[in-house]
Amino acid sequence: MGSQPTDIELVKRTRAGDFDAFAALYLRYARSIFRVIYAMTQDRAAAEDLLQETFFRVYRNLDRIDESVDSLQPWLYRIAINLTNNWLTRTPKTSPLDKVSEWFQRHIHVSPDHIIERDERVRAVQDAIAKLDEKHRIVVVLYYLQELPLEEIAGILNLPVGTVKSRLYHARRQLKDHLQADQRISVPQTALSAS
Structure with a gap:
Protein backbone atom coordinates (compact mmCIF):
# COMPACT_ATOMS: atom_id res chain seq x y z
CA MET A 1 0.00 0.00 0.00
CA THR A 91 6.15 30.58 34.74
CA PRO A 92 6.63 34.28 35.41
CA LYS A 93 9.10 34.87 32.59
CA THR A 94 7.61 34.69 29.11
CA SER A 95 10.00 35.41 26.30
CA PRO A 96 9.21 37.07 22.98
CA LEU A 97 8.70 35.20 19.75
CA ASP A 98 11.74 35.38 17.49
CA LYS A 99 10.28 34.21 14.19
CA VAL A 100 7.06 36.17 14.54
CA SER A 101 9.07 39.25 15.41
CA GLU A 102 11.17 38.73 12.28
CA TRP A 103 8.00 38.80 10.18
CA PHE A 104 6.90 42.06 11.75
CA GLN A 105 10.44 43.40 11.45
CA ARG A 106 10.33 42.87 7.68
CA HIS A 107 7.08 44.85 7.52
CA ILE A 108 8.29 47.83 9.51
CA HIS A 109 9.77 50.39 7.18
CA VAL A 110 12.36 52.24 9.21
CA SER A 111 13.32 55.49 7.58
CA PRO A 112 17.01 55.86 6.71
CA ASP A 113 17.21 58.90 9.02
CA HIS A 114 16.17 56.77 12.00
CA ILE A 115 18.00 53.53 11.36
CA ILE A 116 18.54 51.75 14.62
CA GLU A 117 20.73 48.73 15.07
CA ARG A 118 18.94 45.60 13.96
CA ASP A 119 19.11 43.95 17.35
CA GLU A 120 17.43 46.97 18.98
CA ARG A 121 14.61 46.86 16.43
CA VAL A 122 14.21 43.12 16.88
CA ARG A 123 14.11 43.54 20.66
CA ALA A 124 11.46 46.23 20.30
CA VAL A 125 9.28 43.94 18.16
CA GLN A 126 9.85 41.02 20.53
CA ASP A 127 8.93 43.18 23.51
CA ALA A 128 5.75 44.30 21.73
CA ILE A 129 4.78 40.70 21.04
CA ALA A 130 5.55 39.73 24.63
CA LYS A 131 3.09 42.42 25.79
CA LEU A 132 0.21 40.76 23.96
CA ASP A 133 -2.11 38.72 26.13
CA GLU A 134 -2.22 34.99 25.40
CA LYS A 135 -5.40 35.04 23.31
CA HIS A 136 -3.85 37.56 20.91
CA ARG A 137 -0.35 36.11 21.00
CA ILE A 138 -1.50 32.63 20.01
CA VAL A 139 -3.33 33.83 16.89
CA VAL A 140 -0.19 35.78 15.92
CA VAL A 141 1.90 32.62 16.37
CA LEU A 142 -0.44 30.37 14.43
CA TYR A 143 -1.03 32.87 11.64
CA TYR A 144 2.47 34.27 11.11
CA LEU A 145 4.75 31.50 12.38
CA GLN A 146 2.76 28.40 11.40
CA GLU A 147 1.17 30.21 8.44
CA LEU A 148 -2.13 28.50 9.12
CA PRO A 149 -5.30 29.74 7.42
CA LEU A 150 -7.83 31.53 9.60
CA GLU A 151 -10.32 28.66 9.27
CA GLU A 152 -7.79 26.17 10.62
CA ILE A 153 -6.83 28.46 13.50
CA ALA A 154 -10.53 28.75 14.33
CA GLY A 155 -10.77 24.95 14.44
CA ILE A 156 -7.69 24.61 16.63
CA LEU A 157 -8.84 27.26 19.09
CA ASN A 158 -12.48 26.15 18.89
CA LEU A 159 -13.57 29.68 17.97
CA PRO A 160 -15.62 31.20 15.16
CA VAL A 161 -13.50 32.47 12.24
CA GLY A 162 -14.80 35.98 12.93
CA THR A 163 -13.36 35.85 16.45
CA VAL A 164 -9.97 34.76 15.11
CA LYS A 165 -10.03 37.61 12.57
CA SER A 166 -10.97 40.04 15.32
CA ARG A 167 -8.16 38.85 17.59
CA LEU A 168 -5.64 39.08 14.77
CA TYR A 169 -6.85 42.59 13.94
CA HIS A 170 -6.56 43.68 17.58
CA ALA A 171 -3.17 42.00 17.94
CA ARG A 172 -1.81 43.94 14.96
CA ARG A 173 -3.26 47.20 16.33
CA GLN A 174 -1.70 46.55 19.73
CA LEU A 175 1.65 45.70 18.15
CA LYS A 176 1.53 48.87 16.08
CA ASP A 177 0.70 50.95 19.18
CA HIS A 178 3.47 49.34 21.23
CA LEU A 179 5.99 49.86 18.44
CA GLN A 180 5.00 53.47 17.84
CA ALA A 181 5.51 54.16 21.54
CA ASP A 182 8.90 52.45 21.59
CA GLN A 183 11.82 54.87 21.33
CA ARG A 184 14.02 52.17 19.80
CA ILE A 185 12.07 52.09 16.56
CA SER A 186 10.41 54.43 14.11
CA VAL A 187 7.15 53.11 12.70
CA PRO A 188 5.43 55.09 9.94
CA GLN A 189 1.66 55.52 10.25
CA THR A 190 1.09 53.17 7.29
CA ALA A 191 3.17 50.30 8.70
CA LEU A 192 1.36 47.33 10.20
CA SER A 193 -1.99 48.58 9.04
CA ALA A 194 -4.65 46.52 10.73
CA SER A 195 -6.93 46.35 7.75
Whole structure:
Protein backbone atom coordinates (compact mmCIF):
# COMPACT_ATOMS: atom_id res chain seq x y z
CA MET A 1 0.00 0.00 0.00
CA GLY A 2 1.73 3.17 -1.24
CA SER A 3 -0.40 5.79 0.47
CA GLN A 4 0.14 7.10 3.97
CA PRO A 5 -2.24 5.79 6.63
CA THR A 6 -4.74 8.32 7.93
CA ASP A 7 -4.53 9.62 11.47
CA ILE A 8 -7.50 7.46 12.44
CA GLU A 9 -5.91 4.36 10.93
CA LEU A 10 -2.83 5.04 13.04
CA VAL A 11 -5.03 5.52 16.11
CA LYS A 12 -6.82 2.21 15.48
CA ARG A 13 -3.52 0.38 15.00
CA THR A 14 -2.16 1.92 18.21
CA ARG A 15 -5.26 0.83 20.11
CA ALA A 16 -4.56 -2.70 18.84
CA GLY A 17 -1.05 -2.59 20.32
CA ASP A 18 0.99 -1.36 17.33
CA PHE A 19 3.29 1.18 18.97
CA ASP A 20 5.03 1.88 15.67
CA ALA A 21 1.73 3.40 14.54
CA PHE A 22 1.81 5.81 17.47
CA ALA A 23 5.44 6.66 16.62
CA ALA A 24 4.31 7.44 13.07
CA LEU A 25 1.59 9.73 14.41
CA TYR A 26 4.15 11.44 16.64
CA LEU A 27 6.56 11.96 13.73
CA ARG A 28 3.76 13.33 11.57
CA TYR A 29 2.96 16.20 13.97
CA ALA A 30 5.77 16.62 16.49
CA ARG A 31 7.80 19.15 14.52
CA SER A 32 4.98 21.61 13.83
CA ILE A 33 3.60 21.31 17.36
CA PHE A 34 7.06 21.83 18.81
CA ARG A 35 7.45 25.02 16.74
CA VAL A 36 4.23 26.45 18.17
CA ILE A 37 5.14 25.54 21.75
CA TYR A 38 8.67 26.88 21.38
CA ALA A 39 7.41 30.10 19.78
CA MET A 40 5.16 30.64 22.78
CA THR A 41 7.70 29.71 25.47
CA GLN A 42 11.10 30.49 23.91
CA ASP A 43 12.37 27.76 26.22
CA ARG A 44 13.62 24.68 24.37
CA ALA A 45 13.61 22.38 27.40
CA ALA A 46 10.09 23.44 28.35
CA ALA A 47 8.94 23.03 24.74
CA GLU A 48 10.35 19.51 24.60
CA ASP A 49 8.64 18.62 27.89
CA LEU A 50 5.35 20.12 26.75
CA LEU A 51 5.56 18.27 23.45
CA GLN A 52 6.05 14.98 25.31
CA GLU A 53 3.17 15.84 27.65
CA THR A 54 0.97 16.60 24.62
CA PHE A 55 1.54 13.15 23.15
CA PHE A 56 1.26 11.49 26.54
CA ARG A 57 -2.22 13.01 26.82
CA VAL A 58 -3.06 11.84 23.31
CA TYR A 59 -1.98 8.31 24.17
CA ARG A 60 -3.96 8.32 27.42
CA ASN A 61 -7.07 9.42 25.53
CA LEU A 62 -6.86 7.16 22.46
CA ASP A 63 -10.19 5.57 23.31
CA ARG A 64 -11.92 8.96 23.29
CA ILE A 65 -10.82 10.01 19.80
CA ASP A 66 -13.69 10.62 17.39
CA GLU A 67 -13.10 8.29 14.44
CA SER A 68 -15.13 10.49 12.09
CA VAL A 69 -12.52 13.28 12.00
CA ASP A 70 -10.17 13.59 9.05
CA SER A 71 -7.19 14.86 11.00
CA LEU A 72 -6.05 14.97 14.60
CA GLN A 73 -4.08 18.17 13.98
CA PRO A 74 -6.62 20.65 15.43
CA TRP A 75 -7.06 18.50 18.54
CA LEU A 76 -3.28 18.09 18.97
CA TYR A 77 -2.76 21.85 18.68
CA ARG A 78 -5.50 22.49 21.25
CA ILE A 79 -3.86 20.13 23.73
CA ALA A 80 -0.43 21.67 23.12
CA ILE A 81 -1.73 25.24 23.38
CA ASN A 82 -3.65 24.51 26.58
CA LEU A 83 -0.61 22.86 28.18
CA THR A 84 1.61 25.72 27.06
CA ASN A 85 -0.80 28.36 28.38
CA ASN A 86 -0.85 26.53 31.72
CA TRP A 87 2.96 26.49 31.74
CA LEU A 88 3.10 30.20 30.89
CA THR A 89 0.69 30.97 33.72
CA ARG A 90 2.93 29.14 36.20
CA THR A 91 6.15 30.58 34.74
CA PRO A 92 6.63 34.28 35.41
CA LYS A 93 9.10 34.87 32.59
CA THR A 94 7.61 34.69 29.11
CA SER A 95 10.00 35.41 26.30
CA PRO A 96 9.21 37.07 22.98
CA LEU A 97 8.70 35.20 19.75
CA ASP A 98 11.74 35.38 17.49
CA LYS A 99 10.28 34.21 14.19
CA VAL A 100 7.06 36.17 14.54
CA SER A 101 9.07 39.25 15.41
CA GLU A 102 11.17 38.73 12.28
CA TRP A 103 8.00 38.80 10.18
CA PHE A 104 6.90 42.06 11.75
CA GLN A 105 10.44 43.40 11.45
CA ARG A 106 10.33 42.87 7.68
CA HIS A 107 7.08 44.85 7.52
CA ILE A 108 8.29 47.83 9.51
CA HIS A 109 9.77 50.39 7.18
CA VAL A 110 12.36 52.24 9.21
CA SER A 111 13.32 55.49 7.58
CA PRO A 112 17.01 55.86 6.71
CA ASP A 113 17.21 58.90 9.02
CA HIS A 114 16.17 56.77 12.00
CA ILE A 115 18.00 53.53 11.36
CA ILE A 116 18.54 51.75 14.62
CA GLU A 117 20.73 48.73 15.07
CA ARG A 118 18.94 45.60 13.96
CA ASP A 119 19.11 43.95 17.35
CA GLU A 120 17.43 46.97 18.98
CA ARG A 121 14.61 46.86 16.43
CA VAL A 122 14.21 43.12 16.88
CA ARG A 123 14.11 43.54 20.66
CA ALA A 124 11.46 46.23 20.30
CA VAL A 125 9.28 43.94 18.16
CA GLN A 126 9.85 41.02 20.53
CA ASP A 127 8.93 43.18 23.51
CA ALA A 128 5.75 44.30 21.73
CA ILE A 129 4.78 40.70 21.04
CA ALA A 130 5.55 39.73 24.63
CA LYS A 131 3.09 42.42 25.79
CA LEU A 132 0.21 40.76 23.96
CA ASP A 133 -2.11 38.72 26.13
CA GLU A 134 -2.22 34.99 25.40
CA LYS A 135 -5.40 35.04 23.31
CA HIS A 136 -3.85 37.56 20.91
CA ARG A 137 -0.35 36.11 21.00
CA ILE A 138 -1.50 32.63 20.01
CA VAL A 139 -3.33 33.83 16.89
CA VAL A 140 -0.19 35.78 15.92
CA VAL A 141 1.90 32.62 16.37
CA LEU A 142 -0.44 30.37 14.43
CA TYR A 143 -1.03 32.87 11.64
CA TYR A 144 2.47 34.27 11.11
CA LEU A 145 4.75 31.50 12.38
CA GLN A 146 2.76 28.40 11.40
CA GLU A 147 1.17 30.21 8.44
CA LEU A 148 -2.13 28.50 9.12
CA PRO A 149 -5.30 29.74 7.42
CA LEU A 150 -7.83 31.53 9.60
CA GLU A 151 -10.32 28.66 9.27
CA GLU A 152 -7.79 26.17 10.62
CA ILE A 153 -6.83 28.46 13.50
CA ALA A 154 -10.53 28.75 14.33
CA GLY A 155 -10.77 24.95 14.44
CA ILE A 156 -7.69 24.61 16.63
CA LEU A 157 -8.84 27.26 19.09
CA ASN A 158 -12.48 26.15 18.89
CA LEU A 159 -13.57 29.68 17.97
CA PRO A 160 -15.62 31.20 15.16
CA VAL A 161 -13.50 32.47 12.24
CA GLY A 162 -14.80 35.98 12.93
CA THR A 163 -13.36 35.85 16.45
CA VAL A 164 -9.97 34.76 15.11
CA LYS A 165 -10.03 37.61 12.57
CA SER A 166 -10.97 40.04 15.32
CA ARG A 167 -8.16 38.85 17.59
CA LEU A 168 -5.64 39.08 14.77
CA TYR A 169 -6.85 42.59 13.94
CA HIS A 170 -6.56 43.68 17.58
CA ALA A 171 -3.17 42.00 17.94
CA ARG A 172 -1.81 43.94 14.96
CA ARG A 173 -3.26 47.20 16.33
CA GLN A 174 -1.70 46.55 19.73
CA LEU A 175 1.65 45.70 18.15
CA LYS A 176 1.53 48.87 16.08
CA ASP A 177 0.70 50.95 19.18
CA HIS A 178 3.47 49.34 21.23
CA LEU A 179 5.99 49.86 18.44
CA GLN A 180 5.00 53.47 17.84
CA ALA A 181 5.51 54.16 21.54
CA ASP A 182 8.90 52.45 21.59
CA GLN A 183 11.82 54.87 21.33
CA ARG A 184 14.02 52.17 19.80
CA ILE A 185 12.07 52.09 16.56
CA SER A 186 10.41 54.43 14.11
CA VAL A 187 7.15 53.11 12.70
CA PRO A 188 5.43 55.09 9.94
CA GLN A 189 1.66 55.52 10.25
CA THR A 190 1.09 53.17 7.29
CA ALA A 191 3.17 50.30 8.70
CA LEU A 192 1.36 47.33 10.20
CA SER A 193 -1.99 48.58 9.04
CA ALA A 194 -4.65 46.52 10.73
CA SER A 195 -6.93 46.35 7.75
